Amino acid sequence: MSLFNTILVRTLPLAPRFVVWRVAKRYVAGPTLEDAVRTVRRLNELGAMATIDVLGEGVGEQETALGYVEEYNRVYDRIAEENLDSNVSIKPTMLMLGQDEMFCRDCLDILATKARELKNFLRIDMEDATTTDATLRTYWDLQEKHGCVGTVLQAYMRRTLDDISSLPEQGANIRLCKGIYIEARSIAWKGYETVRANFVIALEKLLRQGVYTAIATHDEYLVARATGLVESLGVPRDRYEFQMLLGVDEELRDILIEQGHRVRIYVPYGKDWYEYSIRRLRENPEIAGHVARAVLGLGGS
């Protein structure tokens, strides 16, 4: 990371909220559900599907968690009312996974029931390694019950190939991404090229196993490998999709849509946009370059 980017990442939290918003608005739909609805409608018009994420994680109180369950219920209702092409993604620590696995499972059960009733879908995001086992247990349980639930596997985790082998034979739906948390080397691959290599191996394994796979990356190399794999394995277009984050590499998004691939955009919204934006910057300082251009009005990226 350049010195300029380092300084920027360190000083941005000191900036007024409107300056941070100037940067964040590219990556976050806005503070309200209506902001997300507007963003998804626009994406649908461009030929992209969406997955709506309510910002928040690491919740410690049941009352707060239940408030998020209500909010997600509203999300499902608005998707149905507006006839949007969108499902939802949720971070399980928002529902207290880690503190109370059964409570979290019950909350997700309410949302999976809603998703099934509305013929929609629930994606359980994967967080740091302390949550992997509980997330997979909850996913298998709810998917067996409802049939409209998916989760995420991270290519940087050494266990991922084993986790793919353990997926249920029928009906698994997995988003494959590199992984964003900082994990110990004892459990996670660290090299950039190593993670890429494991991503390709994991993707091929998922596709050969017949798992519906959401290929979540903006890495052009991986996108090229993925398009090559789906073609050589003869995977039908309705058995995989690409996924990207809102505001990241829209050119690549449009190229994939143009080529006839299904593309879904992750659309976060919520009152916690400020904390989310600052944390994403700290976690991925490379974004600082994009931020710098946005803040300074230099265009591009």
Ligand SMILES: Cc1cc2nc3c(=O)[nH]c(=O)nc-3n(C[C@H](O)[C@H](O)[C@H](O)COP(=O)(O)OP(=O)(O)OC[C@H]3O[C@@H](n4cnc5c(N)ncnc54)[C@H](O)[C@@H]3O)c2cc1C
């Ligand atoms: C739809 C979706 C869902 C995800 N869900 C999870 C999850 O549940 N659990 C989890 O651990 N991780 C999740 N991630 C994050 C993922 O693990 C990676 O950290 C992230 O996607 C960056 O990896 P990359 O494959 O794009 O490759 P990178 O090599 O990191 O990025 C490739 C290029 O894309 C651009 N880029 C990437 N990310 C950003 C960004 N945020 N802002 C601006 N430019 C960017 C950069 O130009 C970079 O050079 C998700 C990612 C996506 C796209």
